[in-house]
Structures are given as structure tokens and as C-alpha cells.
Amino acid sequence: MENLFEKHMAKNTVFLDKDIISPHHIPKNLPFREKQINEITQFLGPVLNNSKPNNFFLYGKTGSGKTATVKHVLEQLDDFVKTHDKKVCSSYVNCRSHPSKYKVLLKVLRSTITEKDFLGYSSSFIYEKLLEYSNENAIHQILVLDEIDKVKDIDELVYSLSRGNDELKSGSITIIGISNNLTFKEKLDPRTKSSLCEREMVFSPYNATELKEILKERIDKAFKFETVKDEAISLAAALAAQESGDARTAVMLMQRAGEIADSQELTIVDDTLVEKAKVSVEEEIIISMISTLPEQQQLVLYAIAQLSAQNPTFTKVNGEVEKGVLFSGEIFEAYLTLAKKFDRRTITSRWYRQYINELEMYGLILVTNSGKGIKGQTRLIKLGFDPMKIKTVLEKELFKNF
Ligand SMILES: Nc1ncnc2c1ncn2[C@@H]1O[C@H](COP(=O)(O)OP(=O)(O)OP(=O)(O)O)[C@@H](O)[C@H]1O
Ligand SMILES: [Mg+2]
Incomplete structure (x- = not known):
């Protein structure tokens, strides 16, 4: 009997490198976000001259490239710090998976001091340890709190971190908050608001032309040469632009359209496949959105x-x-x-x-x-x-x- 995987591997595919069109992939190049990339670089710059950057809050609708942009700049910062021996350390926390002050601090500490897992330690121990780490080693910490609106006791978290920062004799703690909840800021305690939002940055949604450009760049690397029709890309871009200018939807539409092509043993991805992809992508997005509501x-x-x-x-x-x-x-x-x-x-x-x-x-x-x-x-x-x-x-x- 023929091996199942022999058969699977022998199947034709429209993809060259499917990962590149996955919504989890962060491309090296982020078109239409140059301005934001430069601005974040400016904001963080002082940390390399041994001074604390302002905290900042970054918001914009879902799929507008917030996570991708910040991760990209952080990667560049980490590279620079390594090669120039700077006392800077960054941590990225997705608060959806760590939705309380305790969980956020634990995650930060564990990614900072990797030798120990700190499980079972009290909240105050973890907090003190984090401050001590900065103080004793004169380290500037950058904490990116993505989807920060998901933290239940956000006021306490921000308050503790800013108070902690004020008490440090050397080193510092900077918070970068990210959220797609446009009304979140208004719900914060005024003290939290002023300390988190020392600076702010808005990510506007992409329009259809921008989305098409973004898609083209990823499709060139993700799909085999000339397997994707231009009309398919235009449709995916137009649909995603209608859906609040969301690049994630655009990317998911093309990924799903490619999968449908493979499953139906087609060699070309055209707009009819994007139409089909729309139904299942929409459903997936709604389910994931609903499941994260309070x-x-x-x-x-x-x-x-x-x-x-x-x-x-x-x-x-x-x-x-x-x-x-x-x-x-x-x-x-x-x-x-x-x-x-x-x-x-x-x-x-x-x-x-x-x-x-x-x-x-x-x-x-x-x-x-x-x-x-x-x-x-x-x-x-x-x-x-x-x-x-x-x-x-x-x-x-x-x-x-x-
Ligand atoms: N300028 C861009 N160029 C290429 N791909 C992009 C660009 N902007 C966003 N993307 C892609 O779109 C998807 C969503 O982007 P990202 O996760 O950064 O959105 P977000 O603003 O953080 O959304 P959310 O608020 O839902 O977390 C990812 O696959 C990302 O790689
Ligand atoms: Mg995000």
C-alpha cells in the first residue's frame, strides 16, 4: 500500500512557502508603516544613551500592523543591543494570554531571568525581583504589553510599574501599551492614563490600494510564480478594506484561497476562490473576536x-x-x-x-x-x-x- 505521506507529498500545490502568507508571519518589510517605525525608533532612542524613554500607548483597529511593527522595531533594538553591549533588555507580553498584573509580571520576569521559573512565588516577590534586576545591573527594561486592555487589574499594574520606576536608583522600566480597543483609554484611571499615555501613536486602517500592495509583496514569496491572478488579489484587498482595513483578513483570505485551490487540485487562484475563502475566514474572525469579549x-x-x-x-x-x-x-x-x-x-x-x-x-x-x-x-x-x-x-x- 502506498504510504499516506508519499501520496500527500506528491500532491500539487500552489504554495512556494505557505508560512509567508500565514497571519502569524512577520515580514521583514512592512510597507506603509515606515513613519510609525521611525517614530517608535525615535521614542526608544534615548535608552541607548542611558536615559529612560517615555512610556507610550499605541492604538488602532485590528489588523493595522501594530504588533508586526512593534515586534520589528524590538528585534532591531535587540540586535543593536547585542552588538553594542548596551544595558537594555526588552520583553514582549501578549496580555490576552497573561490577563492579570501577576501573570504579566511573572511572564516578564521569566523571560528576563531565564534560569528560574518563579512559579508559586508571590506577586510582591516577583515585582521586587524585577525592580532589583534593573537596579543592581543598571538595566533599562522595555516592556511591550500587547492587547493591554485584556489585563483585569490594569490600573494596579501600570501604577506599580511607574512607582517602581520612580524608586529605581539606576536602570529604568518603560511601558509600551498596545490596544485595538479605541475606547479603552477612556476607561482608565486618570493617573494610569497620564502615566501610560505620555506619548501616543495611532495606526490608521489600510485602504484597498495599500492592502493590495501588502498582499502582492507577500504573495510573490508565498505562492509559485503566476499562480495567483491579479483579480484575486484585488478582491481580497477590497473585501479586507471594507472590513475596517484589516491586513490580517487580507492575508487570511489569500491563505485560505490557496488552500481551497490545493484541496480542489486547481493550479490557479482566482477571484472565485477568494469569494469561497471569504465565508470561512469571516466565521473564524467572528469566533475569535467573540471569544475574547468580557x-x-x-x-x-x-x-x-x-x-x-x-x-x-x-x-x-x-x-x-x-x-x-x-x-x-x-x-x-x-x-x-x-x-x-x-x-x-x-x-x-x-x-x-x-x-x-x-x-x-x-x-x-x-x-x-x-x-x-x-x-x-x-x-x-x-x-x-x-x-x-x-x-x-x-x-x-x-x-x-x-
Ligand atoms: N504593512 C504590512 N505589511 C505586511 N504585512 C502586514 C502589514 N501590516 C500588517 N501586516 C500583516 O497583517 C497581519 C496583522 O497584523 P498585526 O498582527 O500587526 O495587526 P494588529 O494591528 O496587531 O492587530 P490586532 O489589533 O488584531 O492585534 C499580520 O499577518 C501582519 O504580518
Ligand atoms: Mg496585535
Whole structure:
């Protein structure tokens, strides 16, 4: 019998180096981010002259290249430090996987002092050890806290680190915070805000032309010569530009289109394959986005999905009937009932409005104002995706412990 892997390896593929079109890959060249790269380099520059850089906060929509850009500059810094014997040390933490002060500090310490794992030590021990490391060796530490909005006790984390920094006799600690949550900054304690956001940088979304250029560069290296049609690249770029200018979506669309080509034993990737890729990529992105929302926000979204599934209709002033449009107030009521049913604490209406704003920003819902006449001024809310699909994803997330 023929070996399974012989058969697998003999299969034709459109890819030359598939990793390059994976969203986890960080390309050496980042088109349209030269300005940001230069600016971050300027910000961090003082550390090489033995002085502490300002803390800074970097934000922008998902897929706008924040992580890729910062990692790129950090890599360059590390290379320079190694060859020029500078007392600088950098750590990168993705706070999604380390979502508390304790976990962040533990991760930083373990990547700084690699000989020990520090498991089981108290939070204060870890914190002191981190300061001691800078103080005794006169080391400047750069801590990149990516997806910083995921840290539960963010105010305490930033406060401790800045206070710690002030106490250091030599060396320093600089925080670079990154977030795609555009309203996160407003939720911070004013003291945290002023210490984290000494400087700020915004990453704007890419437009379709930029996305096409970015894709072309990666496709040239990832796919075999002339296997990808120009129309396929244009479509992927246009779709991703619509989806908030997200380079991750663009890259994922091309990766998936290539995989579909391979599975159907096709030798050319054209726009019909990108269309097919769109359905599965969209689903994957929604699932990953929903699974990182805080539980209370998941409950709000669940209330919206549940009400939308019941398919209420709404008659506009001009007599037009629209499906799936909900009143903000009825969602809040449904949310309260759900929270009670599942024995969860409930959020105030102020927080509820904040959560609705964020869900809109993530593109999960559409919000419009009713205009005068309907129950006074109220907000009308519509789910951006199929309610049954959203419900299924949320049920898995919310009720896994029931
Ligand atoms: N200028 C660029 N050139 C090439 N690839 C890019 C560029 N910008 C982003 N990408 C690619 O797009 C994907 C997403 O980028 P990145 O992870 O940096 O986004 P992000 O802004 O950190 O998003 P999120 O807020 O979701 O974390 C990655 O695969 C990255 O390599
Ligand atoms: Mg990122």
C-alpha cells in the first residue's frame, strides 16, 4: 500500500512557502508603516544613551500592523543591543494570554531571568525581583504589553510599574501599551492614563490600494510564480478594506484561497476562490473576536442574538418595515433577565452603553439613532451577522460551565 505521506507529498500545490502568507508571519518589510517605525525608533532612542524613554500607548483597529511593527522595531533594538553591549533588555507580553498584573509580571520576569521559573512565588516577590534586576545591573527594561486592555487589574499594574520606576536608583522600566480597543483609554484611571499615555501613536486602517500592495509583496514569496491572478488579489484587498482595513483578513483570505485551490487540485487562484475563502475566514474572525469579549459583553451580545432570532420587525416613520432592528432598551431588559437567569452580576446602564459602543466598533452590530418620534430619541440596534450562528458561538463560550 502506498504510504499516506508519499501520496500527500506528491500532491500539487500552489504554495512556494505557505508560512509567508500565514497571519502569524512577520515580514521583514512592512510597507506603509515606515513613519510609525521611525517614530517608535525615535521614542526608544534615548535608552541607548542611558536615559529612560517615555512610556507610550499605541492604538488602532485590528489588523493595522501594530504588533508586526512593534515586534520589528524590538528585534532591531535587540540586535543593536547585542552588538553594542548596551544595558537594555526588552520583553514582549501578549496580555490576552497573561490577563492579570501577576501573570504579566511573572511572564516578564521569566523571560528576563531565564534560569528560574518563579512559579508559586508571590506577586510582591516577583515585582521586587524585577525592580532589583534593573537596579543592581543598571538595566533599562522595555516592556511591550500587547492587547493591554485584556489585563483585569490594569490600573494596579501600570501604577506599580511607574512607582517602581520612580524608586529605581539606576536602570529604568518603560511601558509600551498596545490596544485595538479605541475606547479603552477612556476607561482608565486618570493617573494610569497620564502615566501610560505620555506619548501616543495611532495606526490608521489600510485602504484597498495599500492592502493590495501588502498582499502582492507577500504573495510573490508565498505562492509559485503566476499562480495567483491579479483579480484575486484585488478582491481580497477590497473585501479586507471594507472590513475596517484589516491586513490580517487580507492575508487570511489569500491563505485560505490557496488552500481551497490545493484541496480542489486547481493550479490557479482566482477571484472565485477568494469569494469561497471569504465565508470561512469571516466565521473564524467572528469566533475569535467573540471569544475574547468580557463575559458581560458576551451576555449583551447574546441578548441581541436571541431577540434578533425571534425576528422582530420594526416599522419606520415612513412606513417601511425593517427586520431584526431592536430598541436599545429592550436589549438591556433582555440582558438583565439573562444575567439573572445565569446568576451573574449585572452591569449598570452606563456600562451597557459603553459595551454597545464597543460591539459597534468591532463591527458585530450596527447602531443608528431613531430620530425624533419613536419613544423619544432611542438607539436602534441591528446584529451584523446571522443570529443563529452568533448564538451557537456564544452558547459554547458562556455556558461551558453549566
Ligand atoms: N504593512 C504590512 N505589511 C505586511 N504585512 C502586514 C502589514 N501590516 C500588517 N501586516 C500583516 O497583517 C497581519 C496583522 O497584523 P498585526 O498582527 O500587526 O495587526 P494588529 O494591528 O496587531 O492587530 P490586532 O489589533 O488584531 O492585534 C499580520 O499577518 C501582519 O504580518
Ligand atoms: Mg496585535
